[in-house]
Amino acid sequence: MSNILGLLNIGQSALLTQQKAIDITGNNIANVNTPGYSRQRLVIQQSSPVRADGLTMSTGVTSDPAIQRFYDQFLGTQLNDENATLGRWQAQKEALEKVELMFDDANEFGLSSAMNAYWNAWQDLSNNPSGVAERTTLISTGQFLSSIFNQVYSNISTLKNDIDTHVDNKVVDINAMADRIAELNKKIEQVEVTGHNANDFRDERDQLVFELSKMIDINSYEDGDGNVNVDVANGKPLVQGTATWDLVTADNAGVQDVYWQSSNGTNVDITTNISGGELKGWIYARDVSLNDYMTQLNDLANTVRTSVNGAHTVGLDLNGNAGLDFFTGTGAADLAVNAAIVADTDLIAAAGAGEGLPGGNGAAINIANLQNAATMAGGSTFGEYYSSLTGKVGSDVQAADFNHEHQTTMVQNLENYRQEVSGVSLDEEMINLVKFQHAYNAAAKMITTADEMLDTILGLAR
Numbered sequence: 003m004s005n006i007l008g009l010l011n012i013g014q015s016a017l018l019t020q021q022k023a024i025d026i027t028g029n030n031i032a033n034v035n036t037p038g039y040s041r042q043r044l045v046i047q048q049s050s051p052v053r054a055d056g057l058t059m060s061t062g063v064t065s066d067p068a069i070q071r072f073y074d075q076f077l078g079t080q081l082n083d084e085n086a087t088l089g090r091w092q093a094q095k096e097a098l099e100k101v102e103l104m105f106d107d108a109n110e111f112g113l114s115s116a117m118n119a120y121w122n123a124w125q126d127l128s129n130n131p132s133g134v135a136e137r138t139t140l141i142s143t144g145q146f147l148s149s150i151f152n153q154v155y156s157n158i159s160t161l162k163n164d165i166d167t168h169v170d171n172k173v174v175d176i177n178a179m180a181d182r183i184a185e186l187n188k189k190i191e192q193v194e195v196t197g198h199n200a201n202d203f204r205d206e207r208d209q210l211v212f213e214l215s216k217m218i219d220i221n222s223y224e225d226g227d228g229n230v231n232v233d234v235a236n237g238k239p240l241v242q243g244t245a246t247w248d249l250v251t252a253d254n255a256g257v258q259d260v261y262w263q264s265s266n267g268t269n270v271d272i273t274t275n276i277s278g279g280e281l282k283g284w285i286y287a288r289d290v291s292l293n294d295y296m297t298q299l300n301d302l303a304n305t306v307r308t309s310v311n312g313a314h315t316v317g318l319d320l321n322g323n324a325g326l327d328f329f330t331g332t333g334a335a336d337l338a339v340n341a342a343i344v345a346d347t348d349l350i351a352a353a354g355a356g357e358g359l360p361g362g363n364g365a366a367i368n369i370a371n372l373q374n375a376a377t378m379a380g381g382s383t384f385g386e387y388y389s390s391l392t393g394k395v396g397s398d399v400q401a402a403d404f405n406h407e408h409q410t411t412m413v414q415n416l417e418n419y420r421q422e423v424s425g426v427s428l429d430e431e432m433i434n435l436v437k438f439q440h441a442y443n444a445a446a447k448m449i450t451t452a453d454e455m456l457d458t459i460l461g462l463a464r
Contacts, residue, residue, distance in 0.1 A: 006459070009452040011359055012062035016445035019046060023438040026069060030426045031435075035306040038209030040424040041431075042201055043070040059143075074423045075224070078208060081416045082215035082222060086278030088409035089216035093283025095402040097165060098291060100400050102142045104157045105392045113154060114388055116147040121373035128367045130171045132320060132360035137347035144339040151303045155334040158296055165288040166251075172217050172281050173260060176298040179214045180232065180246045183207055187229040188244045194228055219278030221361065235272035238262045259287060291398055296334075298391045303334035306384060309372050317351030317365025325351025325365065 014106040033039040045066035052061055055241045099336040107114045130136050186207040193200035203462060207230055211222050214232070220240070232241040239247055251258040260276060261269035276282050307329040316326040326349060331337040343349045354364020378387040 006452055006456050008061070009455075012060075012448060013048050013445050013449035013452060015049060015062040015064060016294050017442060017449065019044070019065050019440040020445055022065055022436050024043070024435065024442065027431050027434045027438060031428065031431050034426040034428060034431075037354070040071050040073045040208075041426045042200065043072070045070050067197055067203060068199040071199065073204075073208070077416065077420055077423065078212070079222070081420060082212055082220065083278075083414065084214045084409060084416055085212060086219040086282075086411045087343050088406070088413050089280040090283040091402055091406040091409055092216075093168070093280040094287050094291075095283075095406045097161065097284065097287035097398045098395070098402050100161055101158065101292065101295060102395055104154050104161075105395050107392065111150070112383065113147075113150045114392075116143070116150045117373075117384055117388070119143045120147045121370055124366050124370035127350070128363040128370055131352040131363045131366060134347065137350050140350060141339060141344055141347060147306075148331075148337045148339060151299070151334040151337045155296060155299055155303075157297075157333075157401055162257065162292055165284045165292075168259050168284050169260065169281060169288075169391070170251050172284070173251050173273050176214065176217050176240075176281075177246075177248050179210050179217075180241050180248075183210050183214075183230060183232065183241050184244045184246045186210070187241070190228050197225070197446070200228075213281065216364045217279045218276060218281045235262060235275035238270070238272060238275075247304065260285075295320065295391065295395060297298050298387075298394075300333040300335075301379070302384065302387055302391070303331075305378055307331065307337060309377050310369055311376075313365060313372065314351050315370045316355060317368075318353040318355065318357065318359065318362065319351045320348040320360055322359055323349075325349070373408075 023046065026042050026044050030041045046063060047066065049064045082144045102408055106112060113250075120140075120143040123136070123143040124321075127133070127136045127140055186203050190200040193203065197454025211220070211230060211232065214220060215222075218234055219256070220239075220347070224230050225243070227243070229243045229245070230241070231239070234240050234249075238250075239245075241247075247265070248263045250261050250263055251273075252261055252269065253259075256273070259271055259273040262272045263269055273285060274384065276285060310329055311327040314328040316323045319325055320371070326340055326342060328340055328343060329337060330340050340349075350367040353359055354368070357364050374383055376383060378384060380387075382390065390431040
């Protein structure tokens with residue numbers, strides 16, 4: 003416009019636009035440390051020109067109603083994928099480190115020390131087959147060995163129960179996050195259908211999706227209406243627009259498996275289809291690693307039991323009778339020294355068949371020699387087999403620790419890239435603040451000048 007009122011309008015639009023820019027810059031500065039916040043920028047553009055007095059005149063400045071949000075969707079998807087892998091190894095590492103403590107033989111109370119003490123007790127008994135002290139010591143070392151087997155097996159079983167609790171809690175958290183994402187989808191649609199932006203809601207939703215990805219591997223995508231849809235377990239919908247589907251847990255052969263609830267209420271087992279996130283780490287540790295350790299521990303306990311019992315039952319006790327089973331039980335969980343032998347040490351069969359009593363020691367020697375016999379599968383001794391078991395535990399922990407460290411670095415690097423795109427730079431915002439402040443002051447000066455010009459004209463009229 004070529005008149006003074008037009009100049010006032012230009013000054014007013016400039017003043018309001020620069021004020022909006024300052025407000026947005028201040029919001030960026032305030033959220034510099036807010037997780038998931040994406041910096042924003044006012045889109046400033048020329049107002050539409052008009053024809054006046056035969057000229058095409060500019061009408062000042064305006065801003066787009068939609069405030070620009072700096073966000074890289076592809077980078078966000080990468081972060082979610084890597085975060086799911088990080089969650090898996092974090093949970094698996096935590097579980098395996100607890101198992102490693104159970105197999106710690108750094109002190110005299112480990113299983114390796116207990117086995118050595120037990121075999122040594124048989125060797126001592128072979129040197130004095132009728133000795134009461136030697137027989138009592140043998141009973142004690144046998145009971146101690148049994149208790150260590152029992153304890154380690156029980157500790158692993160307890161850890162499996164603890165993992166079930168973790169699985170239950172994660173499923174509850176996943177459902178809560180899915181509900182919140184659906185609520186934000188609704189809010190975003192309500193705001194953006196009016197032509198305005200819902201940047202804050204989008205930031206909150208993206209942060210929730212990121213946190214969700216650490217719990218379970220997901221496939222998330224935005225539809226044409228601006229809704230984020232989330233799938234799990236090879237395509238099972240968790241969130242679609244404002245609708246959600248729940249995950250539930252249920253007992254399956256003594257452990258808590260994860261099920262997806264369909265719209266008709268049918269539960270679909272998705273446990274084996276979960277491929278990432280903390281749920282995957284807990285489930286893999288529980289169903290694969292811990293089961294493998296328990297199986298090997300059972301194999302070791304059962305072979306010790308059957309080997310000792312086989313040699314003991316062909317020997318003779320101090321009464322001249324064939325020996326009883328020295329150990330009872332069906333595995334590591336319930337291995338125990340025969341109660342009858344505990345009650346009467348004379349029932350320990352140290353002598354071999356046909357040997358004189360009480361000096362015979364053939365059975366005791368045979369059992370003592372089991373320590374170095376290639377009795378276990380693969381031709382290993384008891385000690386070698388147990389060493390391979392503890393070595394496997396240590397190797398699994400080391401692998402989990404390496405992968406966790408690697409994924410932590412990957413996520414951190416991607417987060418650094420995200421910060422370069424979406425993060426707030428205080429230096430940049432301070433420069434913008436000064437720039438917009440000067441523009442605001444200049445616009446105010448322009449209004450003052452137009453006002454003085456108007457006063458001058460009015461003065462002429464008087």
